[in-house]
Amino acid sequence: xxxxxxxxxxxxxxxxxxxxxxxxxxSFHKAGYEIAGSEDQADVTVINTCTVTNQSDQKSRHTINHxxxxxxxxLVVVTGCMADNYKEKLEQQEQIxxxxxxxxxxxxxxxxxxxxAGEITHPDKLxxxxxGFDAVQKSFHTRTSIKIQDGCDNFCTFCIIPSVRxxxxxxxxxxxxxxxxxxxxxxxxxxxxxxxxxxxxxxEGIHFEQLLEKILEVPGDFRVRISSLEPDGFGDDFHKLFxxxxxxxxxxxxxxxxxxxxxxxMRRMYSVQHFRETIERFRSAIPxxxxxxxIIVGFPGETEEDFKHTLDFAREARFSHIHTxxxxxxxxxxxxxxPVQVPGPVMARRSEKIRLLSERSRMEYFxxxxxxxxxxxxxxxxxxxxxxxxxxxxxxxxxKTGNREKNRFEQxxxxxxxxxxxxxxxxxxx
Amino acid sequence: xxTIEEVDQYVVKDIRDLxxxxxxxxxxxGIMEFKPGQHVNIGINExxxxxxxxxxxxxxxxxxxxxxxxxxxxxxSRRLRKLKPGDQLSIRGPFGFFLADAxxxxxxxxxxxxxxxxxxxxxxxxxxxxxxxxxxIHGIRNIDEAYDKDHYKExxxxxxxxxGNRGDYNGRLTDYLLEAEEEKAEKVYLCGNSSMxxxxxxxLRAQGYRHDQIFTEVYF
Ligand SMILES: Cc1cc2nc3c(=O)[nH]c(=O)nc-3n(C[C@H](O)[C@H](O)[C@H](O)COP(=O)(O)OP(=O)(O)OC[C@H]3O[C@@H](n4cnc5c(N)ncnc54)[C@H](O)[C@@H]3O)c2cc1C
Ligand code: SF4
Numbered sequence: 001x002x003x004x005x006x007x008x009x010x011x012x013x014x015x016x017x018x019x020x021x022x023x024x025x026x027s028f029h030k031a032g033y034e035i036a037g038s039e040d041q042a043d044v045t046v047i048n049t050c051t052v053t054n055q056s057d058q059k060s061r062h063t064i065n066h067x068x069x070x071x072x073x074x075l076v077v078v079t080g081c082m083a084d085n086y087k088e089k090l091e092q093q094e095q096i097x098x099x100x101x102x103x104x105x106x107x108x109x110x111x112x113x114x115x116x117a118g119e120i121t122h123p124d125k126l127x128x129x130x131x132g133f134d135a136v137q138k139s140f141h142t143r144t145s146i147k148i149q150d151g152c153d154n155f156c157t158f159c160i161i162p163s164v165r166x167x168x169x170x171x172x173x174x175x176x177x178x179x180x181x182x183x184x185x186x187x188x189x190x191x192x193x194x195x196x197x198x199x200x201x202x203x204e205g206i207h208f209e210q211l212l213e214k215i216l217e218v219p220g221d222f223r224v225r226i227s228s229l230e231p232d233g234f235g236d237d238f239h240k241l242f243x244x245x246x247x248x249x250x251x252x253x254x255x256x257x258x259x260x261x262x263x264x265x266m267r268r269m270y271s272v273q274h275f276r277e278t279i280e281r282f283r284s285a286i287p288x289x290x291x292x293x294x295i296i297v298g299f300p301g302e303t304e305e306d307f308k309h310t311l312d313f314a315r316e317a318r319f320s321h322i323h324t325x326x327x328x329x330x331x332x333x334x335x336x337x338x339p340v341q342v343p344g345p346v347m348a349r350r351s352e353k354i355r356l357l358s359e360r361s362r363m364e365y366f367x368x369x370x371x372x373x374x375x376x377x378x379x380x381x382x383x384x385x386x387x388x389x390x391x392x393x394x395x396x397x398x399x400k401t402g403n404r405e406k407n408r409f410e411q412x413x414x415x416x417x418x419x420x421x422x423x424x425x426x427x428x429x430x
Numbered sequence: 431x432x433t434i435e436e437v438d439q440y441v442v443k444d445i446r447d448l449x450x451x452x453x454x455x456x457x458x459x460g461i462m463e464f465k466p467g468q469h470v471n472i473g474i475n476e477x478x479x480x481x482x483x484x485x486x487x488x489x490x491x492x493x494x495x496x497x498x499x500x501x502x503x504x505x506x507s508r509r510l511r512k513l514k515p516g517d518q519l520s521i522r523g524p525f526g527f528f529l530a531d532a533x534x535x536x537x538x539x540x541x542x543x544x545x546x547x548x549x550x551x552x553x554x555x556x557x558x559x560x561x562x563x564x565x566x567i568h569g570i571r572n573i574d575e576a577y578d579k580d581h582y583k584e585x586x587x588x589x590x591x592x593x594g595n596r597g598d599y600n601g602r603l604t605d606y607l608l609e610a611e612e613e614k615a616e617k618v619y620l621c622g623n624s625s626m627x628x629x630x631x632x633x634l635r636a637q638g639y640r641h642d643q644i645f646t647e648v649y650f
């Protein structure tokens with residue numbers, strides 16, 4: 001019997017990376033490889049890295065070193081944003097077999113296949129295809145992402161992404177719709193619209209909102225989430241689309257700062273007032289609409305007063321979760337050259353304040369859902385018959401069920417909140 | 431026929447001094463397509479430092495111009511001035527969305543507010559759409575910063591000089607915005623340094639402009 005080659009895939013960073021890894025898992029599986037468990041030895045390890053902050057660089061480096069040490073005779077393939085940002089440095093490391101840039105990531109399986117067939121190809125010779133991934137078949141998740149665009153031309157002054165993910169490019173409408181249909185055929189019931197800056201989607205005159213409408217028209221019992229979105233990526237009527245039963249009432253809308261002054265220095269393309277009005281418009285149509293966000297603390301020149309504006313606005317906006325980043329200087333960005341960098345301890349204090357606020361508003365939001373109905377997509381049922389999954393508002397829900405089948409929808413009523421490390425809502429089936 | 435790589439080679443065509451510290455750098459356009467309001471990233475060589483510069487010229491010519499002010503201790507703005515016609519440039523872009531939705535419609539009055547070299551995108555717009563209905567308020571220190579003032583129709587260009595008394599208004603741009611009864615515009619575009627933009631935005635909002643009528647391009 002032929003022993004299958006084992007491949008292990010590790011992901012760091014954003015949802016887009018996660019999706020691309022899931023798609024590679026499918027491609028390796030189709031090509032006859034066995035997917036190794038996280039602690040197994042592997043013949044091939046692919047590390048899909050992130051470089052968005054210093055911390056992500058460190059984690060990526062650690063993952064590469066760990067994988068190389070564990071699989072001394074195996075192939076180590078490094079891809080992702082770090083591969084673009086530090087290509088030459090990584091290529092000099094002996095423990096790494098191949099360094100593959102983002103726009104050739106979808107071709108990694110053919111690179112590895114050729115390697116084992118004795119043909120050593122330089123990754124630079126692979127085709128560039130940012131949308132050449134297989135539709136996800138096997139995944140550890142019940143939801144899968146649909147990549148609609150890649151790259152970003154916004155050049156926010158703190159951000160390294162435009163340099164590593166390249167210029168904005170949108171996937172043709174038909175390819176997107178075909179991808180949606182094939183993941184639905186593969187059994188997924190929830191899709192997440194993903195990209196680097198999806199609000200800038202534009203293909204032959206079709207913009208983001210129009211594409212979304214087309215996706216919602218695809219027949220089937222499924223629902224659609226939108227991954228992170230920039231506040232300048234849609235028009236004043238966007239909230240109306242959420243009347244569609246397939247579109248879930250949650251947005252991760254990136255605020256970054258609640259100070260107008262800092263937003264200008266970040267070269268973000270909206271104002272706090274614009275953000276406020278957006279939230280108000282959504283909530284007047286759907287009062288329990290769930291907003292989550294990203295905030296950067298310690299951007300160069302951020303004063304106590306600027307930070308207070310951020311805290312005040314975050315409180316007012318009632319985000320159910322705030323992902324806080326401490327500003328991290330990235331080489332080649334404009335913010336790197338800005339005077340008055342904020343000291344580490346000040347950043348740490350500000351970040352802790354936001355974290356506490358995020359905790360509190362999460363509890364408040366969860367409490368406000370008491371008595372309301374949710375349609376939960378079941379991800380897991382434990383041995384006691386307790387099902388867990390997310391409601392349409394992107395809140396974690398558990399409830400008792402006699403049916404052990406997962407990846408199905410169940411309509412429930414929220415009864416109570418169970419606070420703890422992973423706070424969740426307890427519900428009953430209705 | 432030339433290859434894309436050859437067409438994509440950018441060389442300095444001309445450097446035109448406007449005052450002691452400011453100049454217009456012209457280079458061949460190659461195959462570049464751009465819209466008024468966009469910027470390019472310019473470096474002396476591919477691997478070296480690049481900086482953003484708004485395109486100054488209109489979209490019709492076979493060249494591209496940028497308006498650059500030398501910054502004290504600045505790396506790129508000073509080096510670029512030392513270049514000679516025929517020297518190579520590294521150009522990335524064009525990038526950006528500023529002025530993307532400003533169309534020269536007859537019923538749409540546009541208000542342009544610039545500080546210093548922040549006038550560049552408006553110059554490109556005016557060169558591209560000479561018939562547009564706009565009014566340009568330019569905040570500068572001295573009158574020698576009223577760059578290419580004679581390129582604009584007299585009724586459209588208005589300088590505010592914070593020093594000297596030769597401006598159309600002698601004082602800060604923001605004081606002018608506070609005091610003046612400028613005719614209401616459909617859209618307002620602000621370009622230049624962030625502190626001017628910050629103050630001007632406050633004033634414009636107080637005058638009743640909605641956030642979706644105000645657009646910004648921050649240089650530093
Ligand atoms: C979208 C965009 C468009 C731009 N368009 C133009 C343009 O059309 N014309 C133009 O001249 N500049 C423009 N700039 C600014 C330009 O990109 C550079 O920042 C500027 O030329 C200084 O670069 P430098 O390498 O000489 O200085 P650096 O070596 O980068 O900086 C030296 C010091 O000067 C400060 N500084 C940076 N920029 C300025 C400035 N403009 N004035 C005063 N101090 C500054 C820095 O904080 C730093 O401390 C634009 C910037 C952006 C983001
Ligand atoms: S929108 Fe700004 S923060 Fe987001 S990827 Fe683009 S440059 Fe980075």
